Amino acid sequence: MTISSEVLRNVRALAASQDLVLTTAQLREVGAERADVRRMIRAGQWVPLTRGSYWVGRDARGPSLRARVRGLLLLTCGSQAMAAGPTAARLLGIQGLPPDDGTLHLATPHDTIRSRQGVHIHRTLVPDHAHTTLRGIPLTTPARTCADLLLQLPRAEAVSMLDSALHQGVLTSAAHLTLPTHLSGRPGACQARAWVPLADARAESPLETRIRLICLDGGLPPPVLQWPIPDPERGRTLRIDLGWPAQRVGIEADGQGPHGTPQALYEDRFRQNRLATLVPGLTLLRFTWSDTYRPDNILIPLRQALQRP
Structure with a gap:
């Protein structure tokens, strides 16, 4: 016996408004019996998220982050907790974070919700002004999220995260100025506060941020980010990631994604030749992620190009 098409239609209609996630009670309301739920799980059609919540989508990639958070938070924990830290940052679209290990991070002052496999509870009281909602998901505000991560991440990742938040407009320049207030009185605040001014909204990738920090630490801060090079013949403007215009020296950050395909390599060659003409x-120096693990790979050729000791 299979689940009826009418029940499936009702399931999908209700789930569509909540990231394809339903509770046991909601499934029962639309006519799905326990046997139906077990059958759909065994067939790999539905995925249990937490005790009492299920993802009923059809995407081969499985439940999205939003679906996992909703299943855990909105439908299981009620209003007692909110997404925080790296989970909130990923929901907001902030890049530059460490690789996702699948752990969901929640903030709550209550001790009724405990950490468990795949769930990390941050026992803290988030002030009313520091939490918000994003398409129905409760989470910490961008400023509070960034402040929390400044206290949790190493310097390079922390500044990359801030650059990404500013570049995408997730964190406004006004909210950026409030970060020291969000950090005040918290363990590690002194160190984290020193990293706040290092952020730059012009950085377009975490790799650019890391290269910029290496140049800064080496005493060679780039005076220009996204150095504009007009190309009047083609009616456009090319940009160089980091620039020292007075010395006619630039750096390009070659990330694996944007620059790793054969077509991208061809376009990079054409672009570099065009820049040399203009x-x-x-x-023009080019560096990859591997170079950031050996700063001298960047600083030595840069010093030579700038004719600096």
Whole structure:
């Protein structure tokens, strides 16, 4: 016996408004019996998220982050908790974070919700002004999220996270100025506060941020980010990631994603040749992620290009 098409239609209609996640009670309301739920799980059609919540989508990639958070938070924990830390940051679309290990991070002052496999509870009281909702999901505000992560991440990742939040407009320049207030009185605040001014909204990728920090630490801060090079013949403007225009030196950050395909390599070559035509005498250095693990791979050729000791 299979679940009826009418029940499936009702399931999908109700789930559509809540990230394809339903509770046991909701499934029962639309006519799905326990045997139906077990059958759909065994067939791999539905995925249990927490005790009492299920993802009923059809995507081969499985439940999205929003679905997992909703199943855990909105439908299981009620109003006692909110997404926080890296989970809130990912919901907001902030990049530059460590690889996702699948753990969901929640903030709550209550001791009725406990950490368990795949769920990390941050026992803290988040002030009313520091939490919000995003399409029905309760989470910490961008400023509070960034402040929390400044206290949790190493410097390079923390600044990359801030750059991404500013670049995408998730964190406004006004909210950026409030970060020291969000950090005040918290363990690690002194160190984290020193990283706040390092953020720059012009950085377009975490790799650019890491290269910029290496240059800064090496005493060679780039005076220009996204150095504009007009190309009047083609009616466009090319940009170089980090630039020292007075010395005609630039750096390009070659991330694996945007620059790893054969077509991208061809376009990079054409672009570099065009830049050499537009800026005679230009020295354009190119670095990848592997170079950031050995700062001298960046600083030595940069010093030579800038004719600096």
